[in-house]
Amino acid sequence: MPDKQIVLITGANTGIGFEVVKALYNSEGSYDILVGSRKLENAETAIAGLKKESSKDGSSLTPLVIDISSDDSIQRALAQVSKSHGKIDVLLNNAGGGFDGKAQSGEMTLREAFNASWDVNVSGTHVLTHEAIPLLLKSPNPRLLFVTSGTSALSETERFDYPPLARLNASPEAGWPKPNTGNPVISYRSSKTGLNMLMREWAKTLKNDGVKVWAISPGFLATGLGGVGVEQLKKMGARDPSEGGQFIKDVIEGKRDGDQGKVIRATMVQPW
Structure with missing residues (x-):
């Protein structure tokens, strides 16, 4: 049996991260999947639930405590x-x-919400990647993936031909303050656009080291991100998160190697 590939997934106990864990665990490949989570019990619960659903001799699941907003946590995990x-x-x-949403509800100030979005989605991701490079370069076929968003494309901020984008890009009526309506994503969307640039920087930095790099745009999926609620997202047209898991599994298994250094969707390269 070939050596297991070591796959580290952050935020892996729920949402798209868990769907990737599930897809890899049930695939024909042989993996040791490091199920990253801020709390050990959450990772262990996710693993126990998956093992109850299916057993796989070729792959294994290992819990890993990692909080990417903490440098100490990153260093301990690595x-x-x-x-x-x-x-x-x-x-x-x-x-x-x-x-x-927390800024809109008053749970966070505007500055706190923006700082939190950038700290997790960009800064923490960058620090983890930087610290993990020595381990990644020990692989014979290293792969580095960043999960971005379909809302991050600058060129699509002027699109109104697709209902989710039309809703996202619609301008409110004149006057101030603007009403608190819809799904607020300004700090999230901005940080994911920043993440796309971060991916490009890492693709440039690691080009001569043989590391394959992508930003993954999994699509509009019904996850718990942002606190909107899964059922509400489904009403807005969100698809099942398992589709994102299968897509990312395919990238890990080499099906999109021709699109390195790009932001990719399941069926296309996402425009900048």
Whole structure:
């Protein structure tokens, strides 16, 4: 049996991250999937639930405590991976957050919400990637993935021909203050656009090291991100998160190697 590929997934106990764990665990490949979560019990619960659904001899699941908003947590997690596995074959930067709703409700100030979005979606992701590079470069086929958003494309901010984009890009009526309506995404959307540039910088930096790099735009999926609610998102046209899991699995398994260095959707390259 070939050596297992070591796949580190942040934010892996729920949402799209968990769907990737599930897709890889049930695939024909052989993986040791490091199920990253801020709390050990959440990772263990996710693993127990998946093992109850299906058993897979070829792959294994390992809980990993990692909070990408904490440098200490990142360093502890990578020290653990270095000791137990010695390398990382795939780093999937999936952990992310949307805090616009908390600013809208008054739970956070506007500055706090923006800082939180950038700290998690860009800064924390960048720090983890930087610290993980020595382990990634020990792989014979290293892959680095960043989970971005379909809302991040600057060129699509002027599109109104697709209902979700028409809703997202619509301008409110004149006057101030503007009404608190819809799904607020300004800090989330801005930070994911920043993440796309971060991906480009890493693609440039690691080009001569043989690391394959992408930003993954999984599509409008019904996850718990942003606190909108799964059922409400489904009413707005969101698809099942398992589609995102299968898409990212395909990228990990080499089906989009021709699109390195780009933001990719399941059926196309996402425009900038």
